[in-house]
Amino acid sequence: MSTEYLAIYAVGAAIVLALPGPGNCLMISYGRSKRPLQSVAAAAGIILTGTVLTTAIATFVGVATGLSELLGAVLRGCGLAVLVWSALALWRLRGMTGLVADNDNLDGKNAASAFLKGARTMIRNYWQLTLFGALATQAAGPGITNFQQVIAFPVIFFALSVLANFAYAIFAGRIHKRLRRLETRKIKGRTRGKLRVNAGIVSVGYRRLAA
Template sequence: MAADTLALYALTSAILAITPGPTMLLALSNGIAGGMRRAAWGIAGASLGSTVVISVVALGLGSILAASRWVFDALRVAGVLYLAWLGLRMWRSAAPDLRTAIAATPDGPAQGSKALLRSLAVALTNPKALLFFAAFLPQFVDVHAPQAAQYLVLGCVFIAIDTAVMLAYAGAGTQVVRWLSKRSLQWLNKGCGAGMWLLAGALALWRRPGV
């Protein structure tokens, strides 16, 4: 893979990662509610989900799954319902107490596991991600060279960039707790919840090209 191709891919991936999506909102929300420890669990879940999706595409299964209307619609409905549920949880969640939010004692494993599973579920129930990777990654693959290693490099680069951006969102969440009032944090939670509903609505209305 040429260096200029890889640089273009990294730049494109960075632009896409910065765009707010469900995993970014979760990283921000986890940073607000539980600090970097809980956010790190959620980021791990989102990265694991991306790894699975990219692996599916690299194995050639992405096009097969995308071609099945029933599988695609089932996955889309699951994603819509899950995003809507997460939005409701965020909307109804209480603002964290400042002393608790900045305390040195981190969340326990139970809260971390929940954050991981939520982000993993979001990543795996988003059919747009499957179609995106199925259409996006092959454009940067040299068909005349071994493809497995190229997909490995492309996947690692995307996940590294996406993880860095999620860490930035989570870090912003931990700082917001220090500077905003409890009432403001409550409204920020509601804003994240409303963002999830908007994403759920967009996914519900979205159709595959050619459908």
């Protein structure tokens, strides 16, 4: 299997997993709750469910690209379009893309419920799963077997997901403060922009009255 295609998938997966989406926001919630057992269980639910889903996605992409060159080209084009659109959307994004629960209203009071909470969060994370499908279409290079592809992509996801989830849980307080600061800057920037627009509208109104 070509190293460059593995590198493409690894770099893309690292970026996607580092973003503060629903799964990472859930890990911030458990990390701030000071419940190590529940944090580990929630991380296990996210990681294992994500590994199963990315395996299914990689299998689908491998089989589809192996069936027809035309179908493979269509999938790569659609995947590239999704990645470009997502990059443009993320470039404008500031702050968080998920909700962080407070300690008193956090679901998952025991390890089993925390595991299920993490699994459900990953299953419902359609945006992230779509991005992993798009990455798989770009990393499925020519001349590689489907078996190698199906094995390599989930292994990369598993390793990077372990790092991302536990990093968000361990440094939950610092990351949460940082993301909130970015969110506050975005809100303030929008407020200033609205004030400028409103001031301009009022000025135009006064000018018309004066005329």
